[in-house]
Amino acid sequence: MPIHKYRPFAGLAAYDLSDRTWPSRTITQAPRWMSTDLRDGNQALIEPMDPRRKRRMFDLLVRMGFKEIEVGFPAASQTDFDFVRSIIDDGAIPEDVTISVLTQARTDLIERTVSALVGTPRGTVHVYNATAPVFRDLVFRNDRDATRELAVAGTRDVVDFAEKLLDDSTVFGLEYSPEIFTDTELEFALEVCEAVMDVYQPQEGREIVLNLPATVERGTPNTYADQIEWMSRNLTRREHIAISIHPHNDRGTAVAAAELALMAGADRVEGCLFGQGERTGNVDLVTLGLNLFSQGIDPQIDFSDIDEVRRTVEYCTQMDVSPRHPYGGDLVYTSFSGSHQDALKKAFEARDAEAAAAGVTSDELIWALPYLPIDPKDVGRSYEAVIRVNSQSGKGGISYLMKHERHLDLPRRLQIEFSRAVQAFTDTSGSEVTSDDLWSIFSDEYLPVSSEGPLEQWGRFALRGTRAVSGGDGPDTLSVDLTDGGRDVTLQGSGNGPIAAFVDALAGLGVQVSVLDYAEHALAEGGDAAAAAYIECAVGDVVLWGVGIDPSITTASLKAIISAVNRAQR
Ligand SMILES: CC(=O)SCCNC(=O)CCNC(=O)[C@H](O)C(C)(C)COP(=O)(O)OP(=O)(O)OC[C@H]1O[C@@H](n2cnc3c(N)ncnc32)[C@H](O)[C@@H]1OP(=O)(O)O
Numbered sequence: 001m002p003i004h005k006y007r008p009f010a011g012l013a014a015y016d017l018s019d020r021t022w023p024s025r026t027i028t029q030a031p032r033w034m035s036t037d038l039r040d041g042n043q044a045l046i047e048p049m050d051p052r053r054k055r056r057m058f059d060l061l062v063r064m065g066f067k068e069i070e071v072g073f074p075a076a077s078q079t080d081f082d083f084v085r086s087i088i089d090d091g092a093i094p095e096d097v098t099i100s101v102l103t104q105a106r107t108d109l110i111e112r113t114v115s116a117l118v119g120t121p122r123g124t125v126h127v128y129n130a131t132a133p134v135f136r137d138l139v140f141r142n143d144r145d146a147t148r149e150l151a152v153a154g155t156r157d158v159v160d161f162a163e164k165l166l167d168d169s170t171v172f173g174l175e176y177s178p179e180i181f182t183d184t185e186l187e188f189a190l191e192v193c194e195a196v197m198d199v200y201q202p203q204e205g206r207e208i209v210l211n212l213p214a215t216v217e218r219g220t221p222n223t224y225a226d227q228i229e230w231m232s233r234n235l236t237r238r239e240h241i242a243i244s245i246h247p248h249n250d251r252g253t254a255v256a257a258a259e260l261a262l263m264a265g266a267d268r269v270e271g272c273l274f275g276q277g278e279r280t281g282n283v284d285l286v287t288l289g290l291n292l293f294s295q296g297i298d299p300q301i302d303f304s305d306i307d308e309v310r311r312t313v314e315y316c317t318q319m320d321v322s323p324r325h326p327y328g329g330d331l332v333y334t335s336f337s338g339s340h341q342d343a344l345k346k347a348f349e350a351r352d353a354e355a356a357a358a359g360v361t362s363d364e365l366i367w368a369l370p371y372l373p374i375d376p377k378d379v380g381r382s383y384e385a386v387i388r389v390n391s392q393s394g395k396g397g398i399s400y401l402m403k404h405e406r407h408l409d410l411p412r413r414l415q416i417e418f419s420r421a422v423q424a425f426t427d428t429s430g431s432e433v434t435s436d437d438l439w440s441i442f443s444d445e446y447l448p449v450s451s452e453g454p455l456e457q458w459g460r461f462a463l464r465g466t467r468a469v470s471g472g473d474g475p476d477t478l479s480v481d482l483t484d485g486g487r488d489v490t491l492q493g494s495g496n497g498p499i500a501a502f503v504d505a506l507a508g509l510g511v512q513v514s515v516l517d518y519a520e521h522a523l524a525e526g527g528d529a530a531a532a533a534y535i536e537c538a539v540g541d542v543v544l545w546g547v548g549i550d551p552s553i554t555t556a557s558l559k560a561i562i563s564a565v566n567r568a569q570r
């Protein structure tokens, strides 16, 4: 690797900010958000959005509650211009939403850009020019003065055309960006921003947005925070400025950079849903917003149907959101591994118990569950995908699924036994076990003669019926009708209760059973609900569990014994 070609990011090196204050601050409220999905997001797509896709994205952003939306670069193409016109002419822009349009600092482009805004209730022209030395030296071949004058001329043009083309029905605003702010000498970025403000004259009721982009992310997030704090301290007319940040994600730390920059004094964040945008993308507004939510801070954006947001973004951008994407990916609330599942299962049970004890719903409790930073339900996900089973899974996850999908609350030692059967399956198949797979493994193992489905009839015995021959004060005597290997037999047995009588009857066929443990529960609420019985038996010298399901709890218990006997002889 040619390491000699690279140098550490210089960033703030020449400035002393040893009295920086941002490290000890915390974020306590949502910033102003500006979605640039329709501009920076759109300009980075293989196929830029067509008008239908643009409109779908715009409507989504409005529904989610964005109040500032950069809707395009109208001077770039007729499609972009027409789209801006269409949302204005259709009255699709709510009164409290400001649309923004981007332009280079070129007179012809600015005139066209401003003309696109005619009739909008609220419109901002966003003008930019590159101020970083690499651009001054290699691209524009401009010195500092010419670079500053380009920004000044562009601002003047925006003000002049706004006065000429827009009337009082439009609340007009200006945003200025020194492009690659993070690579620009700080005192020069300050000089250019001040020169722009001298033209625009921000004052009470005439705010200016100064956007300080990390056009290419090249430093660690703390360097961005230092730069923002330095600008925030040194800009004049600070009370009339919205300091905006616009992080890109080249080093994969845009979210961190944005959060630290907010701590350093930024008021506003520009980014895209799911981090669309140039190269590695703009900062992801979903992650930023839901990071706030997870701390109990209202993001002021509605993320309650994250899958709808994701589907719309995927449709509009024609790109997939990674299954691992924070908060919105398919797998981000799912555990496959045994220890995670075990912890989740116990934590969900404890949460339900705590809610029941307090007489509240679990939604009223503070969220503090292992492995889940937020409750998936809060973004419209169900708990179904929280636990999925494969070869990395253990009894905790398996029994969680049996309980939630089949209402079977398996006793602990049965969980251990059944998980071995599941592991045997996953070891052979190597793939995920769906909840249907799990049920068919369970049914085949424990319910071979169940009436619930077309199951393999491998069991030697099937229970056809029982009749109490005597009862009352003495021992129970039971007449038992069985199928034994296809042959109908009737047996009698006595004992202290129906289970003991049944075991006694089986002894007549030479089958020695003793009951070691027993559990039962109803499968649902209500008197006519079926019951499940779980019985751990020693059949001869084999110890194993049997399961029975039946509307009668007694019959369910006898079926559980048959299940154990059949399994012992399988
Ligand atoms: C960091 C960012 O994301 S900035 C936003 C970038 N987005 C886009 O570029 C998408 C839309 N852009 C476009 O469709 C086209 O670039 C257009 C239509 C705006 C302009 O196209 P063209 O006139 O062909 O010019 P081109 O894009 O090649 O721009 C280069 C020229 O603009 C100048 N220029 C570039 N940026 C700026 C700027 N911010 N202000 C003033 N001039 C600029 C360059 O110096 C160059 O000038 P030259 O022709 O004298 O050498």
Ligand SMILES: CC(C)C(=O)C(=O)O
Binding pocket: 040, 102, 128, 177, 179, 180, 211, 213, 214, 215, 216, 246, 248
């Ligand atoms: C135009 C500016 C804000 C930009 O997109 C960037 O610097 O990334």
